[in-house]
Amino acid sequence: AQSVAQPEDQVNVAEGNPLTVKCTYSVSGNPYLFWYVQYPNRGLQFLLKYITGDNLVKGSYGFEAEFNKSQTSFHLKKPSALVSDSALYFCAVRATNQGGKLIFGQGTELSVKP
Amino acid sequence: SAVISQKPSRDICQRGTSLTIQCQVDSQVTMMFWYRQQPGQSLTLIATANQGSEATYESGFVIDKFPISRPNLTFSTLTVSNMSPEDSSIYLCSVVEGPNYGYTFGSGTRLTVV
Numbered sequence: 565a566q567s568v569a570q571p572e573d574q575v576n577v578a579e580g581n582p583l584t585v586k587c588t589y590s591v592s593g594n595p596y597l598f599w600y601v602q603y604p605n606r607g608l609q610f611l612l613k614y615i616t617g618d619n620l621v622k623g624s625y626g627f628e629a630e631f632n633k634s635q636t637s638f639h640l641k642k643p644s645a646l647v648s649d650s651a652l653y654f655c656a657v658r659a660t661n662q663g664g665k666l667i668f669g670q671g672t673e674l675s676v677k678p
Numbered sequence: 679s680a681v682i683s684q685k686p687s688r689d690i691c692q693r694g695t696s697l698t699i700q701c702q703v704d705s706q707v708t709m710m711f712w713y714r715q716q717p718g719q720s721l722t723l724i725a726t727a728n729q730g731s732e733a734t735y736e737s738g739f740v741i742d743k744f745p746i747s748r749p750n751l752t753f754s755t756l757t758v759s760n761m762s763p764e765d766s767s768i769y770l771c772s773v774v775e776g777p778n779y780g781y782t783f784g785s786g787t788r789l790t791v792v
Contacts (some may be wrong), residue, residue, distance in 0.1 A: 596779055607684075607770060607785035608721075616778060654720065657779075663711050663734060664774055666781060668721045 565658050566591045570669035577645045577676050585640040585672045587655030594657035597638040598666065599629055603651045611653075615636060625649070643675045680705050680733050684784030691761055691791050698757045699787045702769035706751035708774075712744070715768040715786075724769075757763040761791045 565653045576577040577583045589595055612623025619631045629640045638655060655669040681704040691697050699763045701710070710727040724744055725733040733746040748754045758765050 598781065598785075605788070608783040610679075610780070610782070613779065658779060663726050664779075665711060665726065665736075666721075666772075667725045670720045 566662075566667055568655050568656065568657050568667055568669040570653075570655055570672045572672050573670070574673045574675065579647050579676050580644050581676050583597050583642050583645040583657075583674065583676070584611045584651070585653050585674060587638045587640065587669055588636050589638060589655075590636065591660055591667075593637075593660045595631075595638075597629075597631065598656040598658075599623065599627070599638075599640050600654045600656065601651045602654065602671075608654065609638070627668070645674075647676050647678055650674055650676045679780050680707060680775055680782045682771060682773065682782055682784040684771055684787060687785060688784045688788040689790070691789065693762050694757045695761055695789055696757055697761065697789060699769055699771075700753050701740055701754045701756075701784055703752045703773055705775075708751065710748065710754050711772045711774075712746065712754075713770045713772060713783075715770065717766065722768065724756070727756075758789065761789075763791045765789065766791045 569588045597614045600608040602608050609629050613620050614621050614631045622628045627642050654665050656666040659665050659667050685700045685750050699705045703721040712724040713721040715721045725735040727733050727746050727748040729748045745757045766788045768788050770786045774781045
């Protein structure tokens, strides 16, 4: 079955420190991978995606993610966290041969403390 | 990317009633999806809204409970019928554009059933 896993329910980081939010996936064929952020009482905002090409993808707000095919991972990273980065982060994969739907991970709550 | 207007943004409804959620897109899109996000949970696809034909429902979701309309390529509605407190969730519409798979989400409808 195609799936996405975010092994950490919560990640705590001090402001100014690097952050990593983990994501692994299982999908047949070439994966199309996405990261979204959700602030309280808001919809989902797109951060970045990997479709093909360079394994290091740069996105919005200084975030980047590295696609690792051998480890089936797509971890989200940022060199220096901000308090305003505190939010709920979702990793998603486009399901293969299922009409284009996205399969989401369970989400990771990122808390950045001053 | 497409801009989505989703209405209402929130509502409190009595059990046994129905609520219709609207999703208006500022451009024509082929693929439109409806997701549910239960409290503290990830996003789960309810159905794919197909223009000119019946929606395609995911396992566990049925047309009688979640009827969907898609009269044209810029508009869709989702109705939550005969509501119970278990239907309290955030409902989001989403569209995908073009060959680069840009998925955009509406701001969501926060539904509380009392």
